[in-house]
Amino acid sequence: xxxTAYVILGFLAAAPRSGYEIKSLVDVSTRFFWAASYGxxxxxxxxxxxxGLVRGRDDDAGxxxxxxxxxxxxxxxxxxxxxxxxxxxxxxxxxxxxxxFFFCDELGGExxxxxxxxxxxxxEGAREQLEAIRPHAQEQGDEGRSFPxxxxxxxxxxxxxxxxxxxxxxxxxAGGGH
Amino acid sequence: xxxTAYVILGFLAAAPRSGYEIKSLVDVSTRFFWAASYGxxxxxxxxxxxxGLVRGRDDDAGxxxxxxxxxxxxxxxxxxxxxxxxxxxxxxxxxxxxxxFFFCDELGGExxxxxxxxxxxxxEGAREQLEAIRPHAQEQGDEGRSFPxxxxxxxxxxxxxxxxxxxxxxxxxAGGGH
DNA sequence: GCTCACATGTAATCCGTTACATGATTCT
DNA sequence: AGAATCATGTAACGGATTACATGTGAGC
Numbered sequence: 001x002x003x004t005a006y007v008i009l010g011f012l013a014a015a016p017r018s019g020y021e022i023k024s025l026v027d028v029s030t031r032f033f034w035a036a037s038y039g040x041x042x043x044x045x046x047x048x049x050x051x052g053l054v055r056g057r058d059d060d061a062g063x064x065x066x067x068x069x070x071x072x073x074x075x076x077x078x079x080x081x082x083x084x085x086x087x088x089x090x091x092x093x094x095x096x097x098x099x100x101f102f103f104c105d106e107l108g109g110e111x112x113x114x115x116x117x118x119x120x121x122x123x124e125g126a127r128e129q130l131e132a133i134r135p136h137a138q139e140q141g142d143e144g145r146s147f148p149x150x151x152x153x154x155x156x157x158x159x160x161x162x163x164x165x166x167x168x169x170x171x172x173x174a175g176g177g178h
Numbered sequence: 179x180x181x182t183a184y185v186i187l188g189f190l191a192a193a194p195r196s197g198y199e200i201k202s203l204v205d206v207s208t209r210f211f212w213a214a215s216y217g218x219x220x221x222x223x224x225x226x227x228x229x230g231l232v233r234g235r236d237d238d239a240g241x242x243x244x245x246x247x248x249x250x251x252x253x254x255x256x257x258x259x260x261x262x263x264x265x266x267x268x269x270x271x272x273x274x275x276x277x278x279f280f281f282c283d284e285l286g287g288e289x290x291x292x293x294x295x296x297x298x299x300x301x302e303g304a305r306e307q308l309e310a311i312r313p314h315a316q317e318q319g320d321e322g323r324s325f326p327x328x329x330x331x332x333x334x335x336x337x338x339x340x341x342x343x344x345x346x347x348x349x350x351x352a353g354g355g356h
Numbered sequence: 357g358c359t360c361a362c363a364t365g366t367a368a369t370c371c372g373t374t375a376c377a378t379g380a381t382t383c384t
Numbered sequence: 385a386g387a388a389t390c391a392t393g394t395a396a397c398g399g400a401t402t403a404c405a406t407g408t409g410a411g412c
Contacts (some may be wrong), residue, residue, distance in 0.1 A: 013281070020391050021390095024390095034272055035372085036372085037372065039394080087344070089300050093242060105323040118267060122266060148280060197363080215366080215400065
């Protein structure tokens, strides 16, 4: 079972959802530290159904064709087991900006500062996207789920940490000359 | 061309290397924000050779069978073009700890604090690994390449930022109750 | 003599994205 | 009428890891 399976179970634990809804929720919440695409979600929903962790039923209530997925008791158990499991946590970062920065000795001073501006700009963009999501997290908070908002606030602080670092480094390289 | 190709070009820009050496260098430097395995490096070296960005020769100097790879002028150009390219930077984070934290409303107070301790412990581990690498980065600094050390120091600060957040959140959840 | 580090590669597999194909409904 | 959104899926592809296969040389 991979992380994406638990994203699905996690959202289904709060309410039954369609695959489309799960994807939309991911896009306004977990995507900055755990993204997921349709190409994963639909096959994974089927797999979870086969394993008995999710039950899917064609939904005739609305006008539109739609498949409603519910978490099963076994699914809840599996989710809880994952949430409380010991052992190492999967952690993976791929950051092209830092990779370039690492090789910055190959560059001149102006190119270096330009790179830092690019890094800063991209994290400022990410911060804005997170800020745009805040209303959704706040709604979750109003409904008694406070951790989506905690997570979002961490995410914003995380972006700001990198932005501040880039700023400091820009100034340092500007001062030191080259 | 993917990021891993540029890791290779970046290291070859400083000195000719074998595939094995490149992998070893990655493991003591870029792996925390850009990892690479043999399964990527060897085929990628071949591909870069086919494209004329790298020249590989069987090395008879040492006793051991070994293939020595040099960057070509075209390779240097390609590296420089990548280092100074505009446009968005690839950035990807997958963090199982935050994913769990996001779904923490499903848990009780003690389980939440335990999760935060697990998150903190894993980043403390990462920080130690980075500290262990410091001598290598310092050597690079002594040889005139200062950005590996800058990058490492950022990496350590990054780990500490997350550790501090986890600590604060632990205290907050301990105080406020569940 | 044994083990560790050096050294090169490939194959299977996994995980994930992108693009495609299809179609209904709602909003303007 | 047309565009956007809701909705479900698959196929092709790419990127990366893991495990495997093989062998040499250096130091204990």
